[in-house]
Amino acid sequence: MINVKGYAAQNAKALLEPFKFERREPGAHDVVIDILFCGVCHSDLHMVRDEWGGTIYPIVPGHEIVGKVSRVGSEVKRFKAGDLAGVGVLVDSCRTCSSCKQGLEQYCEVHWVPTYSGYEMDRKTVTYGGYSNQIVTDENYVLSISPQLKLEGVAPLLCAGITTYSPLRHWKAGTGMKIGVVGLGGLGHMAVKFASSFGAEVTMLSTSNSKKADARRLGAAHFINTGDESAVKKSKNQFDLIINTISAPHDINTYVSLLRLNGTMVMVGIPPEDPILNVGSLIGKRKSIAGSMIGGIRETQEMLDYCAANNIVSDVELIAMKKINTAYERMIKGDVKYRFVIDMATL
């Protein structure tokens, strides 16, 4: 086993604190990555506090991981020591079901292995995430990272990036489409960047006028204050696609009203309570509400390559490992533009 350092919470009420644990010795197909940066995702906080249930303690969070390969197993083809590499939300899956064969491991029909607080395919070994100095991952679930981009800005692409990139691609975002993005946080700011990069006409949908200037800077052509009823009323039936990134309680029907005929709102955040759905508003203009979860390994690599080619990274605030608990408190208040990233050199 390899001895590694990290930060963990021991129970739902505990703060994150230094934690020593072990990773497996690399097998023939494994890649050992010295972690350089790890993004701080809102789901890290939900999981640490067991807000979705099922958290396994102690928990070492973190699934927006970039680093440098230090060792590889004998059969590893795609990586060698010194390469930049990334690990996202999942580190294994059944590899044989129809979803896995399509490169949609996140929809694996058997079991997919979350990067932390989950079980490996043996259903026994607990996984530990990226708030740590090293990780050992099967090469099939490791991403290649271009040296052309600032690495701390790349880390959040592994979750916030792919979670918004994937539905934008699936619903064919591009020139001629009007796309709304709900919520300007870690996911929302990436959705704005990608949708505008794909050529769509992007509108920021937010209840806070303070987001207006930033939304424009990130690529939004328009801004609608969705807390203003008359503004919402004037904007009905116009969007082909809305990416809804909000995981706080909110009235989803307000946003449905903004969709045009055949429009779709894709939920990528999970509100803490299930919302009420106005069925009539879907029927009235053949609208849809859909969900989308991260992206498969193949698409994540495609997204990273797209970002390298188009100079897209996440806007981040770099923090020291020991500041993680303060960062969580600030994240709850929305006080971050737009993603905290831990500089793992501070561990």
Add this chain to the structure above:
Amino acid sequence: MINVKGYAAQNAKALLEPFKFERREPGAHDVVIDILFCGVCHSDLHMVRDEWGGTIYPIVPGHEIVGKVSRVGSEVKRFKAGDLAGVGVLVDSCRTCSSCKQGLEQYCEVHWVPTYSGYEMDRKTVTYGGYSNQIVTDENYVLSISPQLKLEGVAPLLCAGITTYSPLRHWKAGTGMKIGVVGLGGLGHMAVKFASSFGAEVTMLSTSNSKKADARRLGAAHFINTGDESAVKKSKNQFDLIINTISAPHDINTYVSLLRLNGTMVMVGIPPEDPILNVGSLIGKRKSIAGSMIGGIRETQEMLDYCAANNIVSDVELIAMKKINTAYERMIKGDVKYRFVIDMATL
């Protein structure tokens, strides 16, 4: 004006009773139809009792109308006296918006005119429906009816038929698809007939085992009792498409769980209370919930022609006009296989 006879309710608590009223003299583009049969739609009852709000009294319901043309205006090209003709849920729309131009009058962006209890494009003249001996309708909103099918079985195609045909076509129902139909009533029995006719593998989803034999007779290959939790659990993640015809309160998430990756549930009935939506279950397999409303004039004609070519009609129980109030009571109990149709000769 033309003096006509019909049945109307004077207020939300009144029974339907004989009613004399006037229709407009046919204009240059109008068709006068002597009504032979009129289907009894669940929305007739909702509207009569003002359960959706906005009912205009007195109300003459009925939007599943077939009859024989008795007169046509000077400019009418598509119909002549003696032709069979039908009128469905809408009798006019703006004709100029993007939806109307696509033949999607039911999604008109300006105003579409419901066949009864609505306003004509002048926003003043009230419309009266098919529980009546005659109707006068612009030829652009009149359908051609083939003499090859039993006319009483054709009447319900004008609403129950097109409401299920349209989403099945839009979501590309066909060979190789597994389609679930929720609810075996007026809409549900047509959904089963169409989906199986299009080559899909159809499963009836119902809480009542008593529907099993009939569902098979109508074309369903399988039956799942959705009141049986273990049966539902065993059937998860399998349907490409579910047509949900239920307008009673129900847990929509049970049916979402039956959708497979990228599957869509289309709501064609409006439950009396907005349901709660489990967002996580959409996200977990990129599922969608959509709505669909009747169909445009062009698609309604296509559906009628398809039915004539494939010998498809609704299963009906013919009633006399004066039995309408009893029929409503039986409809509430689900005691009809599967559509009441009024024989207008009994008026």
